[in-house]
Amino acid sequence: MGKAPQTAQAPAPKGPDLTVTIAGVLFKNPVIAASGTFGYGREYAGLLDISRLGGICTKGLTLHPRPGNGGPRLHETPGGLLNSIGLENPGIPAFIEQELPALRGLGPVVIANLSGSTVEEYVQGAALLNGTAIDMIELNISCPNVKAGGMAFGLDPEAAAAVTAPVRRAAPDKPLMVKLSPNAPDLAAVARACVNAGADALSLVNTFKALAIDIRRRRPVFDNISAGLSGPAIKPIALRMVWELYEALGQPGAPVPAVPLVGMGGIARAEDALEFLLAGARAVQVGSATFARPPAMIEIIDGIAAHMTAMGFKRLEELCLRR
């Protein structure tokens, strides 16, 4: 059989430019795997092309290893997911040695999600991370599933500043994004306190404190009583919070500088992500949707690009009115 004739290949049409810069870090697109829902990346190898993601946030890391909470850890609700993981992780030294080299090699921006029970623990963790190849720290002051620390720091402006400022000093080489709690009575006040204490970016929201009761056992499903609610059920509330925080921060004459917002909460489709980008988020994180559909983030990236092409936008910043 003769050789098939060579046809001249037309160059692939160039898609829209999805790049975004957050606190000086360049992301190839605005879709980031949310902390606690993507392990350290390698767990999803073979299920999606991880190299296409804009970024990966690690599972919440603490200075020392944590076994996590006992009892049930996940419980599905209509349109949502309750979790009570309790920050199970191998500790920062083990993360640096055993997980970071492979995670670094996957391609996306690497964001270390830092947690702790005391300010001192956060600070020591930040100092260790400062000397590594991570791109950014996401300071988690919003975990509702631990008895000490976690969300306690994120509910009150003074407590939030009291951990953000020393972490900022302990990790001078790393951009610092603070992850806010939707359970804070005054989210804008906490956000301003974090920015004044040195945050370069803010991410929101972590999970909503919530409850499920086992009617046969006649007691709460979770040993910790409450748990954190995520998934599509929280999306409209999370979106409203991003919109309002964008309004509250960085207005002309405001006492704090404008910082980029990274939005999340119930994003499952490209349309959801676009809503967050139009509400004022510069990028988005996707969590629970990955459990239901591991390739969800790839579909979201492609869907954003398709929407931009259909609307005639060449660059993401042309699409977003609030930036």
Ligand SMILES: Cc1cc2nc3c(=O)[nH]c(=O)nc-3n(C[C@H](O)[C@H](O)[C@H](O)COP(=O)(O)O)c2cc1C
């Ligand atoms: C099982 C599970 C574990 C999580 N662990 C963390 C964590 O370790 N650190 C953190 O900052 N957020 C954690 N989160 C919160 C997510 O990163 C995200 O803020 C939240 O789930 C809302 O996004 P989603 O509705 O897309 O899931 C966790 C969420 C889930 C569902």
